[in-house]
Amino acid sequence: MTTIATDTRLPEIAQPGLDSPGLDPAELAARARRFADHPENWLHRVRLSADGRWYERVHLDDEHEVWLISWLPGQSTGLHDHGGAAGAFTVVLGSLEERGVTTGRVLASGESRRFGAGYVHDVRNTSTAPAVSVHVYSPPLATMRRYDLDADGRLVELATESADDW
Template structure:
């Protein structure tokens, strides 16, 4: 990329501290990739577990093509300092997200105030871009159909925090590093 960095005032602008692709650029990439029917059809699908293939993303980002069997989900997690975007290519995914920024360290359990839950249905072409520390879970709620999606993150995921949730209480369960999922 050759555009000059500018001070960020929104998630779609660059900052001097963030020279990579913007959430909008990642979103454009995942949408374009999801439209590649041959690529999407080539993903092997497993009836019991998620499958994935790592892709090259724009501007040094990391990208994944992911297959979701019926009922599969990620559980609650965030992507730490990475921004990201994803889109559904086949089927329908549901994103449950929190509309609150969590502290990055110094806690093991938090009680969430009412009104922070967001739910989005993402049919084919349904997309989502997000900023740093976005806490969500993604689920294929279909009892019979696979879903396929494309995801991109920048910088490449340094870690993911995994959470459990009981009612309004969110608990940090573990921190995963790239070697845990590659």
């Protein structure tokens, strides 16, 4: 396991060398909102799974990718980053809580969150109802790293996943 020293006063951890060559986070958030605004094109694809979050990549090109994710109460991602990709997500049904290393916020239906490459967070459904969200990443995801916090509040890298793992 690798321990990454962090300033725990920061709400997110930017890791040097992970600059995204793709679209900027503001554009990703705009694309997530535009996609979310047309549920007639994707709502029929959404499934709920008691075994874990359901997710499906619904668009992929050289520039970006779009994922649909559904969340039952209590389901979460755990602390993770998106490798060298920037990202954004829009909650389209219900609400989700996003937690950085030291901060958290609840996003209601219609609200978006955007972030640069190397951002570490956990997204979870802390409500009593299902939630659905749209996620956009650029460049398309190649790796994701999973983390935990040690007793001193520092990130500890647990695993690296590749796109083949999803």
